[in-house]
Amino acid sequence: MQIFIDSADAKQIEIWLAQGVVDGATTNPSIMFKDGVTNMEEGARELATLLGDRPLSVEVTSNDHLTMLEQARTFATWARNIVIKIPIVNEFGDSCLGVIHKLNHEGIGVNATAILSFNQAILAAKAGATYVSIFAGRVADEGNDPAIVIRNVRNWLDQWESPARIIVGSIRTVMDIQSAALAGAHIITIPPQFLPKMVDHRYSRETVRQFVRDAEKTLKEMSKAKVQVAAPGAG
Numbered sequence: 001m002q003i004f005i006d007s008a009d010a011k012q013i014e015i016w017l018a019q020g021v022v023d024g025a026t027t028n029p030s031i032m033f034k035d036g037v038t039n040m041e042e043g044a045r046e047l048a049t050l051l052g053d054r055p056l057s058v059e060v061t062s063n064d065h066l067t068m069l070e071q072a073r074t075f076a077t078w079a080r081n082i083v084i085k086i087p088i089v090n091e092f093g094d095s096c097l098g099v100i101h102k103l104n105h106e107g108i109g110v111n112a113t114a115i116l117s118f119n120q121a122i123l124a125a126k127a128g129a130t131y132v133s134i135f136a137g138r139v140a141d142e143g144n145d146p147a148i149v150i151r152n153v154r155n156w157l158d159q160w161e162s163p164a165r166i167i168v169g170s171i172r173t174v175m176d177i178q179s180a181a182l183a184g185a186h187i188i189t190i191p192p193q194f195l196p197k198m199v200d201h202r203y204s205r206e207t208v209r210q211f212v213r214d215a216e217k218t219l220k221e222m223s224k225a226k227v228q229v230a231a232p233g234a235g
């Protein structure tokens with residue numbers, strides 16, 4: 001399973017890349033805004049460079065299919081590792097599958113986004129999306145169980161040998177990460193604030209504290225013993 005970082009914050013991406021746990025990054029217009037990216041092209045280029053050959057998802061900003069296509073073609077020229085996020089439908093409910101299909105034919109990688117149901121996911125995969133982004137937190141907001149959606153989509157992709165990969169996004173709690181991983185996500189995109197919480201544990205700290213204290217005691221004993229061994233010879 002891969003881990004992406006759901007962020008446009010270059011510092012955070014650098015920190016977690018150095019920890020060896022980041023396989024890519026995802027952004028959307030809200031994340032870019034929150035993380036202070038004012039120039040989309042500059043921001044995306046910077047993040048794409050940081051990520052090396054790991055994928056960076058950048059989302060189109062229009063409801064209009066032709067504008068989506070134009071933006072996607074432009075964004076894809078910014079860096080080789082940029083993948084274009086296309087919503088499954090625009091805000092009026094018009095299908096964006098044709099846009100996904102066209103971009104796939106042009107060799108541009110697509111992350112089909114804002115997916116909330118099994119049916120949306122399988123259509124996006126059929127249309128040629130490289131990634132299908134299931135929004136776990138938003139599925140749960142609607143009273144549905146994201147783990148069931150993730151598991152069903154994963155089974156379907158495996159059954160039909162689809163190359164599409166599930167990204168689980170919209171992570172709201174650390175527990176969402178475990179649930180998504182166990183439900184069969186290929187990738188989970190994690191907001192950076194959850195990563196320290198995943199690493200840390202109160203009892204791990206306590207355990208290490210005990211070992212450090214005991215090591216100090218052992219070292220003291222060892223140096224005492226050395227002095228005693230050294231003393232008779234010295235005389």
Ligand code: E4P
Nearest residue numbers: 006026028133138169170171
């Ligand atoms: C990631 O690809 C999504 O854009 C992001 O996780 C959405 O998160 P939200 O539902 O908290 O806005």
